[in-house]
Amino acid sequence: MIRLENLTKVFDTPDGAVVAADHINMEVPRGKICILLGPSGCGKTTTLKMINRIIRATSGKVFIDGQDTAELDTQELRRNIGYVIQQIGLFPNMTIEENITVVPKLLGWDKARYRERARELMRMIALEPDAFLKRYPKELSGGQQQRIGVARALAADPPVMLMDEPFGAIDPINRAVIQDEFLKMQQELNKTIMFVSHDIDEAIKMGDRIAIFRSGKLIQHSSPDDLLASPVDEFVESFLGEDRALKRLHLVKVRDFISSCIGTVKPTDSMETAQARMQEYGYTVGIVMVNDHNQPIGMISRAMTQITSGYCGDHFENLPAMAHLDDDLRKVVSLMFAHDLVWLPCVDDQGHLHGHITQRSITHHLGARYRVQADHDAVAGE
CATH class of the missing domain: 3.40.50.300 (P-loop containing nucleotide triphosphate hydrolases)
Known part of the structure; x- marks a missing residue:
């Protein structure tokens, strides 16, 4: 133009x-x-x-x-x-x-x-x-x-x-x-x-x-x-x-980077179910609890599942922060640092859960981009 x-x-x-x-x-x-x-x-x-x-x-x-x-x-x-x-x-x-x-x-x-x-x-x-x-x-x-x-x-x-x-x-x-x-x-x-x-x-x-x-x-x-x-x-x-x-x-926007493979529990699930699901997905911190509309309403910590029986709805903790699909990764990292988190659930405008994002995946993504460029420059130099 x-x-x-x-x-x-x-x-x-x-x-x-x-x-x-x-x-x-x-x-x-x-x-x-x-x-x-x-x-x-x-x-x-x-x-x-x-x-x-x-x-x-x-x-x-x-x-x-x-x-x-x-x-x-x-x-x-x-x-x-x-x-x-x-x-x-x-x-x-x-x-x-x-x-x-x-x-x-x-x-x-x-x-x-x-x-x-x-x-x-x-x-x-x-x-x-x-x-x-x-x-x-x-x-x-x-x-x-x-x-x-x-x-x-x-x-x-x-x-x-x-x-x-x-x-x-x-x-x-x-x-x-x-x-x-x-x-x-x-x-x-x-x-x-x-x-x-x-x-x-x-x-x-x-x-x-x-x-x-x-x-x-x-x-x-x-x-x-x-x-x-x-x-x-x-x-x-x-x-x-x-x-x-x-x-x-x-x-980079959250929607372009999100991992949609995420395990969840509902308030009516038992704490034993929460523990088993964390083990299935390899979660070491906790698991998101959602309502019937797939909206995050809390988190069950791994430590809590090991000392408490009963239902998830009786033992959940509040989620300190969530990422929006249109947030950029700089905002996500800021939220993680502010709340001492290594992962965040990701939601849309209606609050529906779409997946999660982790510090490790962000670090890997940044490193991979620059490694690719370094390899390209090395080949060009030869």
């Missing part, structure tokens, strides 16, 4: 020419998010701004959906690209509705259509239309203004969006909430997005592809998984940090 071909920008300064972007070649597939990442002054923002001609390229080409954008009028180009910046850039003298509908009005939409679009987008960003559309930006919090900035960029339903550190000025709690909401929106909208960030954790969380820049050059462009497993040089490796193996936990 987006293709950059030898895109270059040279700034003339009193001290001579400065190459801000040096023959950048990259592609962003349709419906994917590509994060441009790197230290300050590395060329990522310059590259982004050349796409919608906020900065004019010195040389090279930009293609959107196969069309050379040099053939397009600048205004036409920009109206078909959503643009979100860190400073938000809302017009202070306009209401929220007027801010959101600026581009649709310029495109000639009728009043009923653009007003309904504003209401639709407000619902999408989890802000009540009747409560916010007639307000002015100064009446909203920073996080709410940032959501409006995203809504305005989406107003004319552009196929491409450019985002320049859009969540960088928001506090960590609200930033995480807005990131999650944006990813949910993207699942429905399927936009092609280029997104400048300086935060490696944000890049891993949000990007389908990550492009690492240094001194105006594109150093590596790959999936987050490949980037973490196989940085191309020492600069990329140091930029990712020494905990890059742990960062990969963000990329």
